[in-house]
Amino acid sequence: MTAELRLGKKWGLRRMATPEGHFTMVALDQRPPITALIAAKRGIAPADVGFADMVAIKRLLVDALGAHASAMLFDPNYAFPAALQKLPPHTGLVVTLEDHRFRDTPGGRLSHSIVDWSVEKIKRAGGDGVKVLAWYRPDAEPDVLAHQRRYVQEIGQECRRWDIPLVLELLVYPFPKSARHTVDYVESPEKMPELVLESVREFAQPKYGVDLFKLESPLPGAALPARDGSPQQTTAQNGFDRMGSICQDAGIPWVMLSAGVTSPQFVRVMEYAYAAGAHGFLAGRAVWWEPLQHFPDLGRCAEQLRQQGKATLVELAQLTLRAGNAWHADYSAFDTMQAEGELCAAYA
Secondary structure, rough: OOHHOOOOHHHHHHHHHHOOEEEEEOOOOOOOOHHHHHHHHHHHHHOOHHHHHHHHHHHHHHHHHHOOOEEEEEEOOOHHHHHHHHOOOOOOOEEEEEOOOOOOEOEEOOEEEOOOOOOOHHHHHOOOEEEEEOOOOOOOOHHHHHHHHHHHHHHHHHHHHHHHOEEEEEEOOOOOOOOOOOOOOOOOOOHHHHHHHHHHHHHHHHHHHHOOEEOOOOHHHHHHOOOOOOHHHHHHHHHHHHHHHHHHHHHOOOEEOOOOOHHHHHHHHHHHHOOOOOOOEEOOOEEEEEEHOOOOOEEEHHHHHHHHHHHHHHHHHHHHHHOOOOOOOHHHHHHHHOOHHHHHOOOO
């Protein structure tokens, strides 16, 4: 009964969703992209970007967009001290666990958690969900694959222990230059879908304990063809459909990440995704990147976030309500209870 109920996981996902059961979430846990933006605008090296500038931007994002998102994705190092007090009570809180400082090896990329941060601390801090980014490509070296699988599986076990949803983000990455790979390349459109789909298929296995997938487009989001019934659209839709089928067969809801595409491009990504059964989005730069180009003029950034950023979120929310697949918690296990104390005894 405990495995069926998982009340904390269900409640966390409910907190992250709209009343209609869609996930219309905003990510502001990005660290390298925002650091690079500040550095470029200040004319300094990324390593010299100050804590105060990072905090100021993250506070702006929550202040301007928090009320319009079903949930927001925070990192603990900047977003928490910047804006936890500004997050509206009705907006869910998803918290990042992985460190952005991954380790590249000749055989592939290795993920690890932020120092002094854990699933337990996220739960104790009031998080509704734990987000983990696992860099993954099925053709990496066996020891790299083993590390990445073990990393996610151990976090999944901790999320079960603390009864909090695991939101798993998967990203394919280019190999670094090495004896095996002579160029640091981006995957071709022909190869990319299989890398994405095989990654999803691996982590859809129950042993990883994923409660919500955060997935990238199986084809470059900036180059998706118009949805005009052409053969190109059919080919592109097939990639999304296959991804949706894997998630549906596993019983795992899924949302899309924006991966740095523009707002109009991300709307098209979501049209493809919703046709394949997606439950929403967890997007960052597609929502707020353009308004932040006015940094260090924070007033102008805030103005554009409340106009352009909000308009993007509203458009995406309307599309989601119209075309998205709704998720609802399953509480049918309660129907089998027949006596006082049955829940307390079973829910270990």
